[in-house]
Amino acid sequence: MKLDCIMLIDDDEATNFVHKMVISQIDCAKEVVEAHNGQEAIDYLKERAGKQPQPELIFLDINMPVMDGWEFLEEYEKLDEDQKGGIVVVMLTTSLNPHDREMATKMGVIHDFMNKPLTKGMLAELIDRHFGNSAQ
Known part of the structure; x- marks a missing residue:
């Protein structure tokens, strides 16, 4: 069995391409959805409420235009x-800032x-x- 849907929230197309490739290689999701900022992701989740497939796993970047990862989390809650x-939410970022990791673990x-x-x-x-x- 696979997850029905994984959502990537990241504004970097190359990163999304690589992550979709990794998900495909593991063959762990029936569908992968991309949102290029937090607002797109919030809109998608609101639109999909009560419909299938709802994302079961979200990979969230921190630094994005329009609505960043922290702002997304405020709206998500x-x-x-x-x-x-x-949904399992995983912060997936290039940030090496210990403050970001600390903030994420408190939420x-x-x-x-993850990096x-x-x-x-x-x-x-x-x-x-x-x-x-x-x-599996």
């Missing part, structure tokens, strides 16, 4: 439960904090940790 879906909505790029090993470990055998 205001969503109704049916708009959030059963209950963030399940993991880009996503690798097959990182993804497999993440899927196993948060979804167990249900994603």
